[in-house]
Amino acid sequence: MSDEKKHATPMLDELENGPWPSFVSGIKNLRDGHPSGRVNDMANDLLGQLEHSYETRKGYWKGGTVSVYGYGGGIIPRFSEVGQQFPESKEFHTLRVQPPAGHHYSTDILRQLADSWEKWGSGLVTFHGQTGNIMFIGATTENTQKFFDEINDYGFDLGGAGPCVRTSQSCVGSARCEQSCANEHKIHRMLVNNFTDDVHRPALPYKFKFKISGCPNDCMSAIERSDFAVIGTWRNEIVIEQDQWKKYVDKKGRQHVIDNIITRCPTKCMSLKNDDTLEIDDRNCVKCMHCLNVVPSALSPGEDRGVSVLIGGKRTLKIGDLMGTVIVPFMKLDTESDYERLVELAESSIDFWAENGLEHERCGEMIERIGLVNFLDGIGVEVDPNMIDHPRESSYVRMDGWDEEAIKWFEQKRDQSLAAAGSPFGNNTTD
Amino acid sequence: MAKREMRKAIETGCPDGFQYMHPLMVKNFGQWKTHDHPRPGVLRHIAKSGDAIWTVRAGTQRILDVFTLRQLCDIGDRYADGRVRFTIRSNIEYMLADEEKVAPLIKALEAAGFVVGGTGNSVAMISHTQGWLHCDIPGTDASGVVKAMMDELIDEFKSCNMPNRVHITTSCCQINCGGQGDIAINVQHTKPPRINHDLVANMCERPSVVARCPVAAIRPAQVNGKPTLEVDEKKCICCGACYPPCPPMQINDPEHTKLAIWVGGNHSNARSKPSFQKLVASGIPNNPPRWPEATAIVKRILRCYKEDARDWERVNDWIDRIGWPRFFELTGLPFTKYHIDNWRGARKSLNASSYVRI
Ligand code: SF4
Ligand code: SF4
Ligand code: SF4
Ligand code: SF4
Numbered sequence: 001m002s003d004e005k006k007h008a009t010p011m012l013d014e015l016e017n018g019p020w021p022s023f024v025s026g027i028k029n030l031r032d033g034h035p036s037g038r039v040n041d042m043a044n045d046l047l048g049q050l051e052h053s054y055e056t057r058k059g060y061w062k063g064g065t066v067s068v069y070g071y072g073g074g075i076i077p078r079f080s081e082v083g084q085q086f087p088e089s090k091e092f093h094t095l096r097v098q099p100p101a102g103h104h105y106s107t108d109i110l111r112q113l114a115d116s117w118e119k120w121g122s123g124l125v126t127f128h129g130q131t132g133n134i135m136f137i138g139a140t141t142e143n144t145q146k147f148f149d150e151i152n153d154y155g156f157d158l159g160g161a162g163p164c165v166r167t168s169q170s171c172v173g174s175a176r177c178e179q180s181c182a183n184e185h186k187i188h189r190m191l192v193n194n195f196t197d198d199v200h201r202p203a204l205p206y207k208f209k210f211k212i213s214g215c216p217n218d219c220m221s222a223i224e225r226s227d228f229a230v231i232g233t234w235r236n237e238i239v240i241e242q243d244q245w246k247k248y249v250d251k252k253g254r255q256h257v258i259d260n261i262i263t264r265c266p267t268k269c270m271s272l273k274n275d276d277t278l279e280i281d282d283r284n285c286v287k288c289m290h291c292l293n294v295v296p297s298a299l300s301p302g303e304d305r306g307v308s309v310l311i312g313g314k315r316t317l318k319i320g321d322l323m324g325t326v327i328v329p330f331m332k333l334d335t336e337s338d339y340e341r342l343v344e345l346a347e348s349s350i351d352f353w354a355e356n357g358l359e360h361e362r363c364g365e366m367i368e369r370i371g372l373v374n375f376l377d378g379i380g381v382e383v384d385p386n387m388i389d390h391p392r393e394s395s396y397v398r399m400d401g402w403d404e405e406a407i408k409w410f411e412q413k414r415d416q417s418l419a420a421a422g423s424p425f426g427n428n429t430t431d
Numbered sequence: 432m433a434k435r436e437m438r439k440a441i442e443t444g445c446p447d448g449f450q451y452m453h454p455l456m457v458k459n460f461g462q463w464k465t466h467d468h469p470r471p472g473v474l475r476h477i478a479k480s481g482d483a484i485w486t487v488r489a490g491t492q493r494i495l496d497v498f499t500l501r502q503l504c505d506i507g508d509r510y511a512d513g514r515v516r517f518t519i520r521s522n523i524e525y526m527l528a529d530e531e532k533v534a535p536l537i538k539a540l541e542a543a544g545f546v547v548g549g550t551g552n553s554v555a556m557i558s559h560t561q562g563w564l565h566c567d568i569p570g571t572d573a574s575g576v577v578k579a580m581m582d583e584l585i586d587e588f589k590s591c592n593m594p595n596r597v598h599i600t601t602s603c604c605q606i607n608c609g610g611q612g613d614i615a616i617n618v619q620h621t622k623p624p625r626i627n628h629d630l631v632a633n634m635c636e637r638p639s640v641v642a643r644c645p646v647a648a649i650r651p652a653q654v655n656g657k658p659t660l661e662v663d664e665k666k667c668i669c670c671g672a673c674y675p676p677c678p679p680m681q682i683n684d685p686e687h688t689k690l691a692i693w694v695g696g697n698h699s700n701a702r703s704k705p706s707f708q709k710l711v712a713s714g715i716p717n718n719p720p721r722w723p724e725a726t727a728i729v730k731r732i733l734r735c736y737k738e739d740a741r742d743w744e745r746v747n748d749w750i751d752r753i754g755w756p757r758f759f760e761l762t763g764l765p766f767t768k769y770h771i772d773n774w775r776g777a778r779k780s781l782n783a784s785s786y787v788r789i
Contacts, residue, residue, distance in 0.1 A: 014720040015575055018582030021544050023564075023574050026496035033498065046564075053563035053572065054719040057685035061567045062678060069437040078565060094565060099517075100448035107504035107513045109451055114497040114504075123497040127517040130560060130608045137494070137565055149438050157443045168445065172516065175448075175456040176476050176484065176526075178463040185448055193444035200442060220519060221698035223705050224611050260742055264702050290701040294743065296465045315607045317672055318645045320774055321707050360643065 001031065001040050007048030007086075011055060030123045038088075042122050042138065045086035052082060066093050066141050068148045071200040074158025075144055091140040092122070095148060096133035096159040098167050101188040102175055103128065113151065120147035131209065132169035133159040162202035163360075165195040165350070166209045173214030173232070178296060179289065180214030181305040182232030182333060187212045187342065191228070194343050198350070205357035205366075208350060215301065216289045222313070222324070227363045228346055229310040229324045234302035237282045238291075244298035249276045261291050306332040309342070311349060311375075312364025322364040325372070327379075329386035345379070352378040382412060453514040453526040455484045471591045472547035473533060485527040487511070487536050490546040490556045490581070490588060493521045494564070494574055502543055510536035520556040520598070522549050546588060554587035554733065557599040560608040568675050569603035570618035570688040571717050576601050579721040580616075580729065587733070594740035594749070597733065600696075605670050611696025613746040614732060615708050616725050618717070619691035620682050623648075623667040627679035631659040635677040643672050690715040690725050694732060695747035706747045712764050728764070735761040754788045 015024045031043035053059055066077035076094040083090030117125055122138030129135045139147055148158065159167030170188035173180035191210045198204065211222035214232040222229030249257050254272065262270050269284040270291060292299045310324030332338050349363065357366045367375045376383060449457055459478035466476040474486040503523055507515050510532045511525035518524060525536060537547050549555050557580060562572035587593065600612035607617055637660060641649045648666035652659055671682040692715065696708030715725050739761060740749035750758050759766045772780045
C-alpha cells in the first residue's frame with residue numbers, strides 16, 4: 001500500500017513502544033505485509049478508525065442484525081458510524097466460535113483456522129473472549145456466512161449472542177491438574193451441547209452461562225460469573241501422605257506451617273501434632289483448597305468425589321453483582337445417569353426461568369425477586385442447610401405450614417439413610 | 432433472481448478437546464498426582480503413572496494477527512509436540528514431554544517477543560475486554576490500557592515475587608465484562624446521558640429502554656411533538672445501562688467518562704468465600720494512548736500489597752487483616768463519601784460493632 005493511503009496513527013504508534021507485545025504492530029503487519037489487498041485495506045481503515053477513537057475518546061461501532069443461515073445468534077454485528085471515512089472496515093462483524101472444551105488445540109487446527117480466516121476475514125483473532133469464545137474479529141456481512149460455512153465443515157460451530165445459552169468454559173482440570181475432582185470436559189460438553197438449539201436461536205429472557213471448574217479454586221470464576229456453576233469437590237477425608245507432609249514441615253519449619261497453613265484454614269479444622277504429623281477434622285473441612293494448594297506434594301482431595309452446583313452468578317446489570325448460590329451441595333457424577341441428572345437439573349432451571357423470568361432478567365435476579373424457596377419449588381429441589389449462610393433473621397414471615405415442613409424434613413432424612421441408591425442430588429452414602 | 436441454495440449448518444456445538452490434547456494429557460487424564468514450579472512461567476505436573484509434563488506459559492498481545500498466530504504455531508511445532516492451549520487470561524501454554532526442550536522453547540518465545548511468565552505468585556496477564564477496537568458501547572479502549580499497563584508490570588509478570596497471585600481486570604463500561612479482579616480498572620461515567628432526541632423516535636423501543644434503568648430515572652416524553660425519552664438527572668446514577676438498547680442516550684463523554692479502580696475481587700474459595708471487588712479510587716482521567724494516571728495508582732496499590740501482605744494473602748485477605756483505614760493510609764488514596772455504599776444490601780457493609788482501628 002502506498003504511504004499516502006495509510007492513515008497516520010500517531011497515538012496508536014505510542015502503543016508500539018514498550019516491552020509487551022503490541023496489538024498495534026500486529027494490525028500494521030496485516031496492513032503492510034499480508035498478500036491480500038483486501039486484508040491490507042481493512043487493517044488500514046481499522047487503524048484509522050481506532051486512531052480516530054483515541055483522538056476523540058469515543059467509540060464508533062454500532063450494532064445491527066447479522067446472522068448465518070438458520071441461526072439467530074453467534075455473530076456480533078458491527079457497522080461503523082464513520083464508514084465514509086473508513087470504508088474498508090465499515091462492516092466489521094465478530095464471529096463467536098465455540099472452542100474445544102478445555103481450550104486445547106493442535107497447531108494444525110490453529111493453522112487451518114488461520115487459513116480460513118485470512119481468506120474471508122480481517123486476520124485478527126482472539127483466544128478467547130471473556131465468555132470463552134474464539135473471537136474472529138472483523139468480517140463483512142457477506143463473508144461472515146462464507147467463513148462460517150468453511151469452518152463448520154471441519155467441526156467448529158458458533159457460540160451464543162443475545163438472550164440465549166452462551167458458550168461455556170471449563171478449566172484444564174483432569175487433563176493436567178491434580179486438584180481436579182471431576183471430568184470437566186465431559187460436564188462442559190454434555191451441558192452446553194444439550195442446549196445447542198438454545199445457543200443458536202435466542203429465545204430466553206436473557207443470557208445463560210455454564211462454567212465448570214474441577215475444584216473449589218474455581219479457576220473459571222464460575223461462581224461469580226455464571227448462571228450455572230459446576231464445581232468439583234469431595235466428601236470424605238483429604239488424603240494425607242504423612243511422610244511428604246513431615247518432609248515439608250522439616251524443610252519449611254513449624255512456624256511457617258502454623259502461620260501459612262494451620263491458622264489459615266477457614267474452619268480451623270487442622271492441627272499440627274507434636275510429632276509433626278497433620279490431623280484434619282474432615283467433618284469441618286469446607287473444601288476451600290488452601291492447604292492443598294500450599295502442599296500439593298502431601299495433600300490431595302479425597303477419593304469420594306462429585307460436584308456442587310451453584311446457580312445465579314452474574315455481573316452488575318441490573319440489580320448489582322450476584323454470586324451463584326448453592327442449589328446442590330453434592331452429587332456424584334460416576335454413571336451416565338448421574339450425568340443425565342445434572343443435565344435435567346439444568347433443563348428444569350432454564351425452563352423455569354424461561355417461563356418466570358422477566359425480559360432481560362438473569363436467572364439470579366429472578367431468584368432474588370421471587371425468593372430461593374419458590375425457585376427450588378419450581379425445579380423440584382428440596383431445601384438444604386448448605387444453601388444458606390445462616391437462617392433468617394427476620395420474624396416477618398407466615399409459618400403456618402411448619403408442621404408439614406418439619407415432617408417432610410424428617411421423612412427425607414429417614415429416606416436418605418434407608419435408601420441404598422439414595423436421593424438424586426447427593427447425601428447418598430453408598431454409591 | 433433465484434435464491435442461492437443455502438448451506439445448512441451442522442449444529443455440532445462445543446468440539447471434543449481430546450482430539451487436540453497433548454497425548455500425555457490424554458493418557459493421564461484424571462490421574463495427576465502433584466505439580467511443582469521450577470521457575471516462573473514453567474510448571475511441571477507429575478502423574479500417578481510417573482509421567483511428567485512441562486508447561487511453558489507465555490503472554491501475548493491477545494488480539495492476534497494471523498502472522499503472530501502462525502509464529503506461535505511454528506514455535507509449538509519445533510519445541511512442544513505441536514500442542515497448545517490457552518488460559519482463561521489469554522496466555523498461550525505449550526506442553527512438553529521432554530524437559531530438554533524447555534529452555535530452548537523459552538529462548539525461542541523470548542526471541543520472538545513473547546513474555547514467559549504469569550504462573551504462581553506473579554501479576555498475571557490483565558484480563559481484558561473489547562473497547563474501541565470492537566465493542567459498540569465502550570468508554571475506553573481496553574486493549575490499549577492493557578498494553579500500556581503490561582509494559583509497566585512486565586517484571587512482575589516474569590517473576591513470582593507477590594505474596595499470592597494477582598489478577599488484574601479491565602472493563603470499558605459498567606457492564607464490566609472484565610469481571611472481578613484483585614485489582615480492576617473500570618470505566619465510571621460521571622454525567623447523565625445526553626439525549627439525541629431526533630434519533631430516539633426511529634431507533635429505540637422506548638419501553639424497553641425505560642425498563643433497563645436500575646433507578647427508574649427514564650420517562651417517555653415529547654420533544655418538538657415527537658416521542659422521545661427524558662432522564663431525571665437528580666435520580667440518574669450515570670451507569671450507562673440505557674445506552675446499549677438506545678444509542679441516542681449518549682453516555683460516553685471524552686471528559687466526564689472516567690476510570691475507577693476496585694480491589695479485592697477473588698473468585699477462589701481458598702481461605703474465604705469468593706468476594707466482590709470494592710471501590711478504592713475514582714475520577715481517574717481516561718487518557719489515551721497510555722493512561723499513565725491509572726497505571727500509577729495500580730502500581731502504588733501493588734507496591735503496598737507486596738510490602739505489607741503476608742505469604743498466601745490475596746489482596747482481599749490482606750485488607751481483611753489490616754482493615755480499610757490502614758489500606759487508605761498505606762496507599763495514600765483519599766477516602767470519600769462515595770466509598771460508602773447506598774445500593775441495596777448496603778447496610779451489610781457498614782460497621783455495626785465497636786471494632787475500630789485507631
Ligand atoms: S479449578 Fe481446580 S481443577 Fe480446575 S484447573 Fe483450577 S485448580 Fe485445577
Ligand atoms: S481444604 Fe481448607 S477447609 Fe479443608 S482442611 Fe484444608 S484449609 Fe481447612
Ligand atoms: S466491558 Fe462494556 S464496553 Fe467493554 S467490551 Fe464489555 S460490554 Fe463492551
Ligand atoms: S445512565 Fe443509568 S441511571 Fe442514568 S438514565 Fe441511563 S440507565 Fe438510568
